[in-house]
Amino acid sequence: MVLLSIVCFQWLCGAPLAEEFEQKGYVELSDALHGSNTYNALYASFDELIVFLQNNAIWTHKLCSAKERFLRSKEKHHYSTDVLGFYDESERTERHQISFYYSTHFHDFLHSRYPEFGEVSAIAHFLDACYEIQQSSSDLFSEAAGKLGVDAIFEGRAPPILLKVIKYFSSYTVKRPHYDGSAFSLFLDSTDNQSLHLSSYKASLTSDDFSSPPRQFSRSVLLIPGAFLIEFSIFPTPHIALPNGKIRYATIAFAMRPNYACPKIEYSSLPSFK
């Protein structure tokens, strides 16, 4: 197991990381640990969770109350965001998606304060699957911060990770790309890699600047900078998940910053997509 965790993600880039981000907006790393089976199992357990929560409003409400309580606790400051837990936007116009934002601190919080969640298999299985997957990103985020010389952002601790699992419905639409509110975002898996389009950061952007990054490996992950590194003159990578008219799933790990207030900065405006 030790050997596996060391070789989980392999850096392929030759140039310094800051240069790769500036020129391409991303780096690709081969994924030697996870096969598609791991993510198919995660998406199956996400579907179980969705069905359970859509049919048991009392548990959805309970999960929401637990999240609100977590956000009032000290633990929240590990992540510097209010985004957490279950978001059902399946019926919302121009969204048509459902996502879950997982963090180990929230998982521990549920475990200690709401042990009853552990007795509902649809919830417990999904949280356990998220725990297993997010673990592998921690070393990669630390290494990336080291390569950029920005290690201090994690305050000497393990990077705080938010794992997002998302289901897009066939009616999903999107108008514009966006920048992530993270230090780094790691696109771990997608059931359609071609849907993700990105561009390196530029002073002026048009839709023609965006494309789906070519992959060198059959299983790989993409690392991009988010908006939380701007004080180091590292600009966020604009990106967009385009609709493909089908149900699709994706998993993304966000490295957050503890005790961080993101400065209000006007980045390059983002083009609309037809």
Ligand SMILES: [Fe+2]
């Ligand atoms: Fe994003």
